[in-house]
Amino acid sequence: MKASDIPRVGSLGLRTRRARTALTALGIAIGIAAMVAVVGISSSSRADLLAQLDQLGTNLLQVQPGNDAFGQTVNLPASAPGMIRRIAPVQSAAATRTVAATVRRTDKIPSGQSGGIAVVATEPQLLDTIGGRLSAGRFLNDATTRYPAVVLGSQAASRLGISDLAGNPVVYIGGHWFEVVGILDPIPLAADLDRSVLIGYDIAKQLFGIDDAPSTVRVRTDPDQVESVRAVLAATTNPQQPGNVSVTRPSDALAAKAATDKSLTALLLGLGAVALVVGGVGIGNVMVISVLERRTEIGLRRALGATKGNVRVQFLVEAVLLALLGGVTGAALGSAITAIYARNQGWTISIPSAALGAGVGLSLALGALAGIYPAVRAARLAPAEAIHPA
Amino acid sequence: MTIAAPTERHAVLELDGVVKEYPGTPPVRALDGVDFRVTTGELVAVMGPSGSGKSTLLNMIGALDRPTDGDVRIGGRTVAGLPDKQLSRLRAESIGFVFQQFHLLDALDALENVATALLYRNVAPNERRRRAALALEQVGLGHRAHHRPPQLSGGERQRVAIARAIVGDPAVVLADEPTGNLDSRTGNDVIDLVRELHRAGSTIVVITHDASIAASMPRVVQLRDGRIESDRSAVPA
Numbered sequence: 001m002k003a004s005d006i007p008r009v010g011s012l013g014l015r016t017r018r019a020r021t022a023l024t025a026l027g028i029a030i031g032i033a034a035m036v037a038v039v040g041i042s043s044s045s046r047a048d049l050l051a052q053l054d055q056l057g058t059n060l061l062q063v064q065p066g067n068d069a070f071g072q073t074v075n076l077p078a079s080a081p082g083m084i085r086r087i088a089p090v091q092s093a094a095a096t097r098t099v100a101a102t103v104r105r106t107d108k109i110p111s112g113q114s115g116g117i118a119v120v121a122t123e124p125q126l127l128d129t130i131g132g133r134l135s136a137g138r139f140l141n142d143a144t145t146r147y148p149a150v151v152l153g154s155q156a157a158s159r160l161g162i163s164d165l166a167g168n169p170v171v172y173i174g175g176h177w178f179e180v181v182g183i184l185d186p187i188p189l190a191a192d193l194d195r196s197v198l199i200g201y202d203i204a205k206q207l208f209g210i211d212d213a214p215s216t217v218r219v220r221t222d223p224d225q226v227e228s229v230r231a232v233l234a235a236t237t238n239p240q241q242p243g244n245v246s247v248t249r250p251s252d253a254l255a256a257k258a259a260t261d262k263s264l265t266a267l268l269l270g271l272g273a274v275a276l277v278v279g280g281v282g283i284g285n286v287m288v289i290s291v292l293e294r295r296t297e298i299g300l301r302r303a304l305g306a307t308k309g310n311v312r313v314q315f316l317v318e319a320v321l322l323a324l325l326g327g328v329t330g331a332a333l334g335s336a337i338t339a340i341y342a343r344n345q346g347w348t349i350s351i352p353s354a355a356l357g358a359g360v361g362l363s364l365a366l367g368a369l370a371g372i373y374p375a376v377r378a379a380r381l382a383p384a385e386a387i388h389p390a
Numbered sequence: 391m392t393i394a395a396p397t398e399r400h401a402v403l404e405l406d407g408v409v410k411e412y413p414g415t416p417p418v419r420a421l422d423g424v425d426f427r428v429t430t431g432e433l434v435a436v437m438g439p440s441g442s443g444k445s446t447l448l449n450m451i452g453a454l455d456r457p458t459d460g461d462v463r464i465g466g467r468t469v470a471g472l473p474d475k476q477l478s479r480l481r482a483e484s485i486g487f488v489f490q491q492f493h494l495l496d497a498l499d500a501l502e503n504v505a506t507a508l509l510y511r512n513v514a515p516n517e518r519r520r521r522a523a524l525a526l527e528q529v530g531l532g533h534r535a536h537h538r539p540p541q542l543s544g545g546e547r548q549r550v551a552i553a554r555a556i557v558g559d560p561a562v563v564l565a566d567e568p569t570g571n572l573d574s575r576t577g578n579d580v581i582d583l584v585r586e587l588h589r590a591g592s593t594i595v596v597i598t599h600d601a602s603i604a605a606s607m608p609r610v611v612q613l614r615d616g617r618i619e620s621d622r623s624a625v626p627a
Contacts, residue, residue: 001510009509016497300493303454304554305482305510307475384454387489388445 001310010317013290014325021322024286027279028326028366029333032359035272036334037341039355042265044342047350049254056131056189058251059226063217063237066246074244078212080237081123087236089225094126095214099204101174103150103197105160109172115159118196119173121204129220130190137165137182145200148207150178153194154186171197176207189250190218279326280366287319287374291381298378299386308379315375316368323367327360334359401463402561402593403428403451408460410446410616420446422616423460428562428595433588435604436597438613444597445566447613451595452564453481465561482510486555490567492547494539494554500526501535504554511558525557526550529583545576552583556592563587563594569603581606 449455504522569577
């Protein structure tokens with residue numbers, strides 16, 4: 001038998017019994033599909049987080065006061081925003097200051113039921129610095145920071161029951177009515193602002209008596225100089241006590257999220273592997289039965305001059321092709337599952353080609369392993385006994 | 391049509407004192423010292439009741455099994471001691487089988503079934519098909535080449551099997567009860583085809599228990615209890 005004849009001869013049994021072939025290959029297909037889908041989905045989710053990071057930028061830094069020697073939190077020096085803006089690679093910086101006041105939909109609601117919404121005084125530059133967008137209205141500007149105007153974070157807006165600016169809604173902040181001028185979209189790199197309402201520094205000073213010392217300064221830097229800015233930020237913010245300043249990069253949290261979920265992925269991969277092994281046993285089982293059923297075919301081929309080796313190769317190739325069929329189907333199925341899931345989540349689809357290759361390679365190896373015993377049995381049949389049914 | 395002159399004839403099959411025992415308690419001696427010789431161009435019927443050792447003899451002269459004792463030579467080559475690879479090659483090149491149950495592969499059409507006989511002789515696929523088509527023409531089934539066995543009648547299937555046996559131009563064709571699964575009319579047609587092939591020069595051994603078939607053959611070997619009881623050649627008509 002020529003090598004080029006092997007695939008045709010080896011696939012003959014599969015072509016003859018199509019339903020059995022499909023069902024047997026299904027076992028392997030499910031295992032491979034599960035593994036490819038697990039890898040594909042976790043990789044798509046990671047790719048999505050990284051794409052988000054890319055879009056949000058990793059050049060946003062956040063400066064907050066640390067604890068002093070007595071464990072007390074002291075606000076940043078009032079001079080901090082100006083000093084920070086003087087660092088050359090800083091593109092923009094915006095200070096915010098938490099205001100000890102509650103926000104309510106109306107004055108009829110008791111002050112205890114403020115819904116956990118923080119009131120934050122801010123500078124107009126905040127929006128550009130954090131890369132925020134408005135779902136309605138406008139952000140605070142130099143004019144409106146002096147008046148009782150408020151911009152709602154996305155979660156704060158939904159808790160207050162305000163989804164748009166129709167009817168000029170107002171909210172009740174610390175005993176004063178504020179007009180809602182804008183509502184923010186969710187801000188991934190400043191999730192705390194989603195649960196806040198933002199008012200101008202000037203009006204906050206006037207109504208609530210806060211000083212100029214900010215509680216947070218957010219800094220957008222040249223993307224290539226993030227680390228060098230980070231290195232000097234503490235000393236710039238508070239030259240007397242740089243140790244009292246904490247500098248963080250909010251995008252680090254997202255990056256960390258991308259790296260987690262490894263243990264769950266491993267567990268699911270293990271389950272897929274179990275399915276795969278069961279599929280492999282199924283192939284071995286079906287091949288043993290096939291050899292019993294096809295005694296006369298084996299006898300005939302031996303009579304026509306097939307060597308033991310020819311028969312062995314035929315059945316081994318059949319098992320491998322069966323597994324390969326399952327593997328390729330499974331890889332396609334797993335990719336489809338990944339694509340559908342990723343699309344539903346709004347992710348970019350990412351299926352590592354290594355996972356596809358490993359899936360198909362694994363099924364090949366499994367098929368070869370499962371086919372050895374039946375193939376050896378087929379080859380061992382004595383031609384005279386195989387051809388004359390007893 | 392040319393028939394080789396007697397002086398050119400040489401032995402295709404030679405069995406000398408062949409014994410075949412199957413293990414058991416006590417061991418079964420299926421062949422008990424058989425001497426048998428077939429020369430090129432012969433048409434021989436091997437007859438005998440069931441249990442006489444016909445099948446065992448077929449296994450011996452078809453190189454499907456090795457003798458316990460004695461010597462089997464096919465085309466001058468001794469079977470005993472040949473490793474599987476060479477024994478298989480001997481079958482592929484020197485012997486064409488025709489079986490009672492036809493043993494065609496249902497998944498393949500007639501042409502592919504015939505071509506399968508050349509698969510293990512390392513003949514290229516196109517050449518296999520070309521020669522298979524010729525062999526099918528020879529048995530009168532050129533028009534059924536692309537039918538699968540289930541679509542063919544019993545007689546047609548046996549013709550396909552005969553085409554498969556002769557496609558490789560073997561030294562000897564072994565037909566084991568070729569009419570056993572056929573009604574008497576199609577059986578006669580098949581025997582006519584066998585005789586036709588014989589006239590065209592093929593060496594053929596027909597194993598049968600049908601006396602009327604044996605009677606129509608130029609040479610009849612009678613087997614009983616693992617021994618050759620008689621070996622008669624008819625006076626040429």
